[in-house]
Every structure is written in structure tokens, then in C-alpha cells.
Ligand SMILES: Nc1ncnc2c1ncn2[C@@H]1O[C@H](COP(=O)(O)OP(=O)(O)OP(=O)(O)O)[C@@H](O)[C@H]1O
């Protein structure tokens with residue numbers, strides 16, 4: 002499909018080896034097209050963050066294929082993956098991941114600079130992105146001088162700056178009050194409507210409803226809500 | 242009922258005739274609760290009977306205008322400054338009732354029932370969100386009024402989904418621990434009167 006931005010084919014992820022190993026994802030198939038926002042919901046520990054890190058090339062799956070903009074990640078070198086990630090992917094991490102020694106503006110400019118843009122030219126789009134999240138007046142502050150919700154908005158500005166084509170957001174509205182959360186979703190939505198693609202991990206059905214499609218993870222597997230899981234399968238997850 | 246108080250609050254802004262009152266009500270609530278003309282006149286009749294409004298002859302002769310009275314104004318004031326009484330636990334909610342009955346029946350896959358309901362409510366939630374999204378930022382008081390109504394429905398749908406998630410988890414645990422077994426018909430003679438464990442209406 003020409004419009005396909007991301008495809009996961011039978012992706013499984015196992016953390017560790019032997020007795021203590023944890024299977025975080027099992028045979029996950031997922032496609033995200035241009036102009037599509039997909040919400041991923043599921044209980045804590047169901048594999049949502051793992052899915053995002055694999056989709057963004059931050060972790061190699063134990064088995065299965067990840068295809069970003071037509072590139073099979075398994076066939077790229079680490080350097081090529083890093084370049085692809087920088088140019089095409091915007092990440093919002095569950096724990097923000099801002100760099101403490103850089104100001105808000107420098108944090109947001111960073112992906113553009115890493116891509117070879119001189120700081121003076123990176124500033125403009127970075128300021129624009131900060132304005133969208135309502136923090137243009139905090140551009141010169143350091144993360145430690147900002148509230149949790151403000152740091153989260155900076156992280157979101159950093160993920161969308163310069164029009165990256167795939168935005169992967171892990172609970173981007175977690176620390177926000179409901180109106181600010183909605184502003185963030187509006188922004189994400191407008192990026193996607195302008196031709197990007199996105200995955201939005203959230204616990205909140207109200208936020209997931211902004212997506213075109215909602216998928217559920219249960220114990221590392223995607224469960225199709227059109228075909229509800231029989232109770233016997235659910236019981237496997239209950240300690241007995 | 243809230244239509245009654247809404248009418249009074251609108252009439253507090255100035256006299257209106259029946260159809261005018263309907264259009265004022267609908268434009269202030271995003272046409273969320275359409276009214277038929279019968280409802281409007283029966284509401285007006287009752288308001289007039291209760292002395293909260295009177296017919297007003299000062300307007301044009303084509304329409305019958307209604308004007309608010311002093312006691313009508315007092316009622317508006319009381320409505321706007323007091324909380325709305327919400328249905329108590331004993332109020333009938335079809336979904337809660339269906340789940341409660343289903344959990345006592347043999348051969349019902351309640352988890353599937355919950356999942357089917359959740360899919361439906363999630364679709365409703367997506368639909369509401371799409372409608373709200375299409376509206377963009379509120380540009381007028383009327384837009385805002387409508388969006389507040391939309392938000393209310395969105396938050397209610399969300400609450401229902403959370404309750405369904407919660408019920409599903411509890412149910413799976415209950416099945417695992419052997420609590421959720423079908424309840425057969427009880428053949429012992431039933432005493433007259435109310436069973437003791439039924440919740441009573443608040444303020445009864
Ligand atoms: N680095 C790791 N090493 C070992 N196990 C891990 C690691 N990261 C995650 N896991 C395990 O993998 C499973 C999935 O974790 P993941 O972080 O993807 O869940 P999640 O759905 O994002 O949860 P949450 O909603 O709490 O963020 C969990 O059982 C978790 O304990």
C-alpha cells in the first residue's frame with residue numbers, strides 16, 4: 002500500500018532469557034497509514050510501551066518485521082536506523098526524556114539540529130511548535146523549572162517539530178488536565194490530518210476516541226474487539 | 242423537570258411566544274433535546290397554572306406572549322443556585338440491571354456481553370468526539386453551550402466504559418474464585434413486604 006507509513010508483521014518481544022524471561026509482545030500485526038491515528042489501549046504491563054519502542058526502531062523485536070516508510074528495519078544498519086528515526090519519527094516518551102541541561106527551546110530544536118540545521122534556522126520552527134503547545138513564553142526555561150504538564154507539552158512539541166511523518170506518543174496526556182490534554186490531542190490530530198501518521202498510547206477512552214482506530218493489547222496480544230475474547234482465554238491471565 | 246426551569250430562565254430575559262421559546266431553547270442547547278409543540282404548550286399551561294408566568298398582552302396581537310412573574314423569577318434564582326439532584330443508585334439503569342440479572346443466569350457469557358457493550362459505547366464516544374472535533378474551537382456563546390452539552394455526553398460515555406472495564410475485571414476474578422455461579426430460583430415461600438437489602442431512594 003502506497004500510503005503505508007508503518008507496518009508490524011508478527012512482532013514478538015521477549016525481555017531476558019530462560020526462567021526469568023518476560024514475553025511482552027506476541028505476534029503483533031499492525032499497520033498505520035498516512036493520515037491515520039491509531040490508539041493503543043490496554044492494562045498496565047500489556048506491552049504498549051514495548052510496541053512503541055519496537056515501532057520506533059529503539060528495540061529490535063525477538064521475531065517479526067518492522068517496516069517504516071517501506072524500509073525493513075532488519076535490513077538497515079544501526080546508523081541507518083538512527084537516521085531514519087531522526088528524520089521520520091517523533092517520540093513522546095512516557096517519562097518525557099527532556100535533556101535537563103538544555104532550555105525548552107533547545108530541547109525542541111534538538112532533532113532539527115541533529116539533522117544538520119544550524120541553530121539559528123532551527124529556532125523558528127521550534128518556537129512555532131512551542132507556541133502550539135502554549136509555551137512560547139517558557140522557551141528559555143530549563144525542564145527543572147517547569148511543571149510536569151509543561152514538560153510533557155515540551156516533549157510533544159519536540160516530537161512534532163519539523164513535520165516528522167510518524168508520531169509515536171506514549172501517554173502524552175497523562176500529566177495534563179482535561180482541557181490541556183484536549184489541546185494536545187487537537188495538535189496531534191491536525192498533524193495527522195495534514196498527512197502524518199501516529200500511534201497514541203492511552204488509558205483514557207475519551208482520548209482514544211480522537212483516533213481513527215482503537216486497538217487493544219492484552220498480555221502482549223492484540224485483541225480484536227469485534228471478536229471478543231472467550232472467558233476461558235481471559236482466565237489464563239488470572240493467577241491460579 | 243428541567244425544561245420547565247429552562248423556559249423560566251429564558252422568559253426571565255423577556256416575554257416570548259411558544260414557538261419563539263422553542264427556538265430560544267434549542268439554539269441555547271445545540272438542538273440536543275428537540276421539543277414538540279405539544280410539550281411546549283403543556284409546559285406553559287402548567288407554569289401559568291402555578292403562577293410562575295402570565296399571558297402578556299403588550300406584544301403584537303398575532304401571538305400569545307408569556308411573561309415571567311415575581312415567583313417565577315424566584316424559581317429561576319433557586320434553580321441556578323442549587324445543585325441538580327442526580328438519580329440515586331436505585332434509579333433504573335437498563336445496563337446495570339441487565340448486568341445484575343445476567344450474572345445470576347446460567348449459560349450467559351457476560352464477559353462477551355460487556356465487551357459488546359463496550360465496543361458500542363466506544364463507537365458512540367468516537368462519534369461524539371468526531372462531531373465535536375468538526376466544530377473546532379467555540380466561536381460564540383451558542384457554540385460553547387453546545388460543546389458543553391457534547392462534553393457532558395462524552396464524559397458519560399467514558400464513565401460507562403470505565404465501569405465496564407471495572408466490571409469485566411471483577412467478573413473474571415469472581416469466576417476464577419468460584420463466586421460467580423448461577424443463582425437458581427428460590428422455592429422457599431416469600432414473605433410479603435420489601436426485601437431488606439433493596440437500596441432506598443435518598444431522602445425517602
Ligand atoms: N526492560 C525490560 N526488561 C524486562 N521486562 C520488561 C522491560 N520493559 C518492560 N518489561 C515487561 O514487559 C511487559 C510489558 O511492558 P510495557 O512497558 O510494554 O507495558 P505497558 O503496557 O507500557 O504498561 P504501562 O501502562 O504500565 O506503561 C511488562 O510485563 C513489563 O514488566
Ligand SMILES: [Mg+2]
Pocket residue numbers: 049050051095171
Ligand atoms: Mg508504558
